[in-house]
Amino acid sequence: MNMMTEAEHLAGASAAARKIGDVILNVQNISLAFGGVKALSDISFDVREHEIRAIIGPNGAGKSSMLNCINGVYQPQQGSITFRGRTFHHMNSHQVAVMGVARTFQNLALFKGMSVLDNIMTGRNLRIKSNLLLQALRIGPAEREEIWHREFVEHIIDFLEIQPFRKTPVGQLPYGLQKRVDLGRALAMEPQVLLLDEPMAGMNVEEKQDMCRFVLDVNDEFGTTVVLIEHDMGVVMDISDRVVVLDYGRKIGDGTPDEVRNNPDVIKAYLGTSA
Numbered sequence: 001m002n003m004m005t006e007a008e009h010l011a012g013a014s015a016a017a018r019k020i021g022d023v024i025l026n027v028q029n030i031s032l033a034f035g036g037v038k039a040l041s042d043i044s045f046d047v048r049e050h051e052i053r054a055i056i057g058p059n060g061a062g063k064s065s066m067l068n069c070i071n072g073v074y075q076p077q078q079g080s081i082t083f084r085g086r087t088f089h090h091m092n093s094h095q096v097a098v099m100g101v102a103r104t105f106q107n108l109a110l111f112k113g114m115s116v117l118d119n120i121m122t123g124r125n126l127r128i129k130s131n132l133l134l135q136a137l138r139i140g141p142a143e144r145e146e147i148w149h150r151e152f153v154e155h156i157i158d159f160l161e162i163q164p165f166r167k168t169p170v171g172q173l174p175y176g177l178q179k180r181v182d183l184g185r186a187l188a189m190e191p192q193v194l195l196l197d198e199p200m201a202g203m204n205v206e207e208k209q210d211m212c213r214f215v216l217d218v219n220d221e222f223g224t225t226v227v228l229i230e231h232d233m234g235v236v237m238d239i240s241d242r243v244v245v246l247d248y249g250r251k252i253g254d255g256t257p258d259e260v261r262n263n264p265d266v267i268k269a270y271l272g273t274s275a
Helices: 005-017 063-070 093-099 116-127 132-137 141-159 175-187 205-221 233-239 257-261 264-271
Strands: 023-034 037-048 052-056 078-083 086-088 101-104 193-197 225-229 242-247 250-255
Touching: 023 063, 023 225, 037 052, 037 063, 037 078, 037 225, 037 242, 037 250, 052 063, 052 205, 052 233, 063 193, 063 225, 093 101, 101 175, 116 141, 116 175, 141 175, 175 193, 175 205, 205 225, 205 233, 233 257, 242 257, 242 264, 250 257, 250 264
Parallel strands: 052 225, 052 242, 101 193, 193 225
Antiparallel strands: 023 037, 023 078, 078 086, 242 250
8 A cells, every 4th residue: 555645646746836957967977985895886867957866775775875975975986976067076065065955864963952943044054144253243234144044944944844843952852853854954055956865764654744745845846956865665656756776886777766666677676586
């Protein structure tokens, strides 16, 4: 039984309301190794503007390593990444963030003692123009700028339906709500491309349905391109436009959800071969 029927309905409405554009991100021949261990071997795929692009594969397939290459955490030994027509062989995380790529991580890295509002405000750092002295004194343009950024963050809080918790320390929230805060902090950067590393890991069915709705709405209402790693195949097949499949650092499949679902190599990687 498919538990993501609501997400599937929203995905259909979202696809009808938006237009998938040209290639915004192009990964070419990426290879990454740690010592003698190959994490990625000659991986190539592209991401089109406004689409939801999923990366799937068994544990250890290289999915998170791929995202780490895209957002500059890892430096691949071979290959290049082209973003909006600019090709890079090596990038750092700050450079990637400035260009408009945001990232959530599989393991939450929130400031547990800070409020929901303040955690999401940290995502506005790259947008703040005032220097530290003016920010500390909160005078003139710095005060007006802070008010504007807080209004922006309040909009994200409303969007993610976490208004009752805006002043609550994040460490006191349930895991599912912490995941929303993590998403909100990434959205505060106003990314053109949003990289989501297992945003639904550890969630129950209801929490997954809510997160699916938020991902679809981010893609639809904000026009944000989404690159998604997720283990729940029901989620992937329901909300993704295209799927790339990795296995032991190699690409074994790439196409629409239906094409990937019927790919013999993908079936073998997930289900194994019969005796």
